[in-house]
Amino acid sequence: MSRLQNLYTGLAGQYAVMSEFLIRGYNVAVPGVDRGDDIFVIQDTSGEYRRVQVKTAVARELAGAAGYFAQFALPYRQLQTPSTPELYYALQVRRAARWADLLLIARETLAEEHALHGLGTLNRPSTSRASSAAASAPRETLQLRLTFQGGQVLCKGRNLASYRDNFGDWPELQH
């Protein structure tokens, strides 16, 4: 997929996630400049808000088996860094011309899954003379390959199915 196509896919996924929060009665806001916190989800009556980083992937079918997989790359430094309010990841999957899956998982939970249970694969870009001369070091990412099969959402032996449509921290609001 071209870089330009990725931008369209990413923005489409962001709007899809925003619509899910809106229909539950939460307001949403997008920063004017994208610094990585894709959206803010706001409870209008209290002013309470949470940060949600949306990642979107197009699913690929498994070879020789029912099911599919999707790959996401999360900035590793962001994953390790605590924040107030806490950051959530929304992992949105596009499959067969529809939004097939959405996982909502707190940064702290994902960081714990990685540190304690080996979830994901750390990708350390190799340094070159060109990059070492750059002002910023190459960014490490945590690669998550999620396999959707038989009702499970598997990654490195961990089942993340409980985070599917995990809107527990956002109970529906009536206005």
Add this chain to the structure above:
Amino acid sequence: MAPYPPLIILVGLQADGATYALEPRSRQRIQEAFPGVPVAPSVFVGYKTREEFEALHGPMWRQIVILLTGVTLERLRETLGEVIVRVPGQSQDIAVEAAAP
């Protein structure tokens, strides 16, 4: 002092303050050594500017250790090892100093 890897407190620096939380493996070690102790999952302490971080918060780290672990710094050092503060992405960790005798 026990010859263990240091316990790590991760810090996220924001415009108006810093959020402290235990690194997951450190949290696990502490919970195993001191089961059932009530702790805060994270602590936010404000500052006016990011430049104030170390000078303003440094003297508070011993109290922050207690809030995050339920245990004093001295007890942690005796049982599990040194405690350090780490800002992800920065190369230098900062040791949390014990009180002067």
